[in-house]
Amino acid sequence: MQLIEKYNIPVPRYTSYPTVPYWNSTSFSEEQFKAGIRDTEEGISLYIHLPFCESLCTYCGCNKYITVNHGYESPYIDTLLKEWQLYRALFKYPPKIREVHLGGGTPTFFSASHLSHLLQAIFSSCEIMPDAAMSFEGHPNNTTLEHLQTLYALGFRRLSLGIQDFDPVVQKVINRVQPFCTVEKVVREARRIGYTSINFDLIYGLPLQTSESISSTITQVMQLYPERIAFYSYAHVPWIKGNGQRLFSEKDLPKDAAKRALYELGRSMLQEYFYEEIGMDHFALPDDELNLARQNGSLHRNFMGYTVTHTSLLIGLGVSAISDTGHAYAQNEKQLALYRQRVQEGNLPLFRGHILSREDRLLRQHIEELMCYHETRWYKVPECLPRLEEMEREGLVYIEPGRLTVTEKGTPFIRNICMAFDAHLWRNLPQKTLFSSGI
Incomplete structure (x- = not known):
């Protein structure tokens, strides 16, 4: 509880x-x-x-x-x-x-x-x-x-x-x-x-x-x-x-x-x-x-x-669709009229995007491994480790040198565990509600 x-x-x-x-x-x-x-x-x-x-x-x-x-x-x-x-x-x-x-x-x-x-x-x-x-x-x-x-x-x-x-x-x-x-x-x-x-x-x-x-x-x-x-x-x-x-x-x-x-x-x-x-x-x-x-x-x-398939290139077609090249994300216009206008003008209908840094790609890998396999490994100790120590005391994760494993008790809180790795969020904590609740 x-x-x-x-x-x-x-x-x-x-x-x-x-x-x-x-x-x-x-x-x-x-x-x-x-x-x-x-x-x-x-x-x-x-x-x-x-x-x-x-x-x-x-x-x-x-x-x-x-x-x-x-x-x-x-x-x-x-x-x-x-x-x-x-x-x-x-x-x-x-x-x-x-x-x-x-x-x-x-x-x-x-x-x-x-x-x-x-x-x-x-x-x-x-x-x-x-x-x-x-x-x-x-x-x-x-x-x-x-x-x-x-x-x-x-x-x-x-x-x-x-x-x-x-x-x-x-x-x-x-x-x-x-x-x-x-x-x-x-x-x-x-x-x-x-x-x-x-x-x-x-x-x-x-x-x-x-x-x-x-x-x-x-x-x-x-x-x-x-x-x-x-x-x-x-x-x-x-x-x-x-x-x-x-x-x-x-x-x-x-x-x-x-x-x-x-x-x-x-x-x-x-x-x-x-x-x-x-x-x-x-x-x-x-x-x-x-x-x-x-x-x-x-x-x-x-x-x-x-x-079950892994490709390094995902192309998203249609209003609001998101593409992923492995090193960049791009989202299409979210408004139907703007999407159609951009395409008719001969332009990719991109609304916003993000070029992934080396740190982004590393943290993305950790988060994907946790979301798929409930564990992740590292060679260099990540800066998020202090944020995970309380979760370890609560029995949600098990930390050993170079590895973190989510316990059965921690499985319901997998999103919270991933959030510990989210450097962007911790460096710029939201001032308003952006996401749905974890449970």
Whole structure:
């Protein structure tokens, strides 16, 4: 109880280091960023942000546009293809694609024919590697058989469905009503077609959520037995996301120990069904690639989350998408009109960026190792070591010469442990709330 109260403070999720609020955009150089867009034998990762949704899910913190006007589809895809051509011109040879992920928003807001046009146009100027990993996010209410068949024919084998909670009361308050039978239909069709990996996103800490709703949800999930489960903490950040997260009262949210108890309940149930915990918030069956990657040391974490493939170049297409060259980050314009305008003018639609220093790259490695494997090693004692000594006394970490290991007791506080390494944050402590709470 005391540890939960102590460490339930605003803390980054560390999908990158430095975290976006600490990027130094004033010294960002677009030319240095472009220099990292290069031919590589290992292949590249491609993230495509498709931001439109027909309705607002009130828990959502993604960059999205709410509309029922599907007339946005074609112009947006035309802009994506123009943006891709700007990147394609930076390569001497056809780039090798090793990983593709369609995120949102709701990618299945777009028709199957529009998605096919987008992807075929991109793929026609690339080489698709034999082991390419392709995945997309789908909304159970609008992921059609045509979506599944079309994307499968293009090489997609992984599907991620946003479930969150099956309890009707919770679904209503978060404006995400999708009955079990709808999800079941999509899953069974995907497996019949040949999809080999299905992920369910679940969230704990949602308004009006109880131990009974968590237990019932996971019991229903187990009827479909997805290969992977992402079991996220609800991030309540209305100061960032506006009125969408103010459609319910603060008193409706489980807090601190009560919220953590929901996670522990879900975690124990998943382990009873033989799921193994991966990094932070993720679970996978023993023979799933994600679990095998953790065991053989090839698990990585980037802006797309946990991945079994590692590429030094990630290109993000679309409004608000983030690219990573290994030595630089760049984020696209977050406003749709500005994004389209910049692309139409023939410019990369970059909004901000950061050139990583040598220290940044070293600390990024430590944080990624902690997030993937719960341990990290060093040759030179890091300056953060004094910040970890109290955590060691509390039994959260074990420190030995050249190595730090997160204990089982410390696993719930992995974000706090990573924050000890965050030199940018400690040198410039925020004067206002920037991040969601750690628990």
